[in-house]
Amino acid sequence: MENRLLEIFRLVCQSNREFTVRELAQQFSVSSRTIYSDIKKLNELLEASGYPEINADKGKMFYTDPLMIEFESLILSTPAFVLSNLRIRRLRITTSILLSGDQFTVDDLLKELDISRNTLIADLKEVREMLSFHSIAVEATPFKGYRISGKEQNIRNLLILSISEDPLFFEDRAGKEDMQILYSCEAFLDDVARRLNVELSDVSFNRMLIAFYVTYARISIGKAFTGGPKDVLTREEKAFVERHEEIEAIFGREVSIDDCFYLANKLAEASVVKSEELLSEKWLPFNLVTNQFIDAVAQEYSFEAFRTDSTLYEGLLNHLRPAYKRALAGEWAENPLLSYVLENFFQLNKAVAKSVKVLEEELKVHFNEHEISYFTLFFASVIERNEKQIRRTPNVIIVCNAGISTSEILKSRLQAIFHVNILGTFSVRNAALWLKEHTPDLIISTVPFKWKDTKVLKVSPYLSDYDIKEIQSQLSFLTARIHMAEVMNIIGKYVEIEDHKLAPLKNELSIYLGITENSEPKKGIYQPMLKEILTTDLIKAKFEAASRDEAVKESGRLLVDKGLADESYIQAMLKNVEVNGTYIVISPGIAMPHARPEEGALDIGLSIVTLKEPVVFGHPKNDPVKIVVGLCAIDHQSHLKALTELADILMDEKKVNEITNANSAEEILQIIKGDSQC
Missing domain, CATH: 1.10.1790.10 (PRD domain)
Incomplete structure (x- = not known):
């Protein structure tokens, strides 16, 4: 880690050139995510030492003024930063306490943190209050220091939070062995996420790595996680249990199944960038x-x-x-x-x-x-x-303290290279006055200049290649929304329009500008009621199924025979049951097999199959299944009203028993719809 940070520092901060994230990732054989993480750490070091941060924008890295200092000077400045920063110092005290085991002494902390006793005692008071807030007690014991007590989950969660907020924790605390474990955890996590078809956000990914480190560190001091028995495993829990031995190999020590569950649940809590639809509990x-x-x-x-x-x-x-x-x-x-x-x-x-x-x-x-x-x-x-966005010619002003000739050269170059509307050239003083009443899209200045509401780019009067790139980058993202109300307000400032002409004018301008505010609003997705889609030919009573698959096939066959799905949909239902059999059984005795809309669904449909003899689907609590509800839908929403109505009925134990005991489709339909709706 430190060697890579050193090399990135030399490349980005000590050379006068631009690098892309992809370029750096390829050079160091790591992911783009890792490079972004390294840049963040470097920026924290630079900020701590009083230097400007690395500019990271749209996948590109550059440093405005190359630094002529040694990287070691940044590292050496870190302890002073940590000790002088009240928040970071208290985070370090918290992590030191929680990674010490059951007991710690003030002397232990003094050796580790190298701060004065008075400072530590003052900080400890605040830290103990914070620990108490997280239901972790710190009690003084005679001649032994302090004793820590609390639920393991609370301790780990607070450790994750504390390390996440400590920008330089791993640089200061983690040794070579720890970093190697983290690299292995990163590869493991990437693979698990890929197999589960999820992509974690960068924040969530880094937080998960910290969760791995905390689990490893707590196990190393004999603090395994203990949880209660589990009836049904989530897909994350299954993935971690299946790779239990791999986790033990990464940590180099025994890892309990409960520790696997803890890590799996942390993954389930993580925010995702994208996820392929897979069934899960609830x-x-x-x-x-x-x-x-x-x-x-x-x-x-x-x-x-x-x-x-x-x-x-x-x-x-x-x-x-x-x-x-x-x-x-x-x-x-x-x-x-x-x-x-x-x-x-x-x-x-x-x-x-x-x-x-x-x-x-x-x-x-x-x-x-x-x-x-x-x-x-x-x-x-x-x-x-849903709001109209179009590009328009950006409005730009030039701020220049030199003479007219210099500003004219800059103006002519800008107009030759870019499609911009230059509203004027100003001195610093006159620019400030003009800007009080006007708002351009961009200010281009040859001198240091700031304005609170508008981006300012400082350039050379003759526009260097770097200046041109920067201006192009800014202009490419300038857009303007056009709202009809604003257009009409502008017209109203200069022209008085008769009331009966306002509507036709607004309509004609809307058509010309391509603004659809005047059109009819798009109606919500139609969601038919249960009584509209459930008929007797979609119900089968007392079906004799020898297996789970036969029961699922019958629920699918009813949908196909009604023209609501293709034959391929039945196979997709079976495949989904194979992968997600546990989650298909939604409540005791009731299963709801289905497939994705694109796998053969033609319309909204619900079928109901009651079984003569219950069938095992593989759920530890809700088996055996007595009622199979086949579901098909052409999108993710149009079936939900009917499904909600059916779900309410299936939560009524009395009605479920009546449906199970019914001998005909007509009898089942009457129970579901009720006498008043037949």
């Missing part, structure tokens, strides 16, 4: 409550596209599972964009915060403001996708 309630949540937000914040955007539904569904896991564990993911959300989407966030009660009541958890702001970002992205 897949049915997650699907149903996500739909209800979207509907609740759409009612609070009138934006019809929320109900029709499939990307929103899938994104929320993927995010909900790790968010739920974090809430269960009493953890939460800090959202670095919280302030941005509150400033730019205050009303939307307020609507989401009110509507999130739908999730909380159904899932029996609580989501804090950070988790709520993550949900808000999904809805905000729908608004972004």
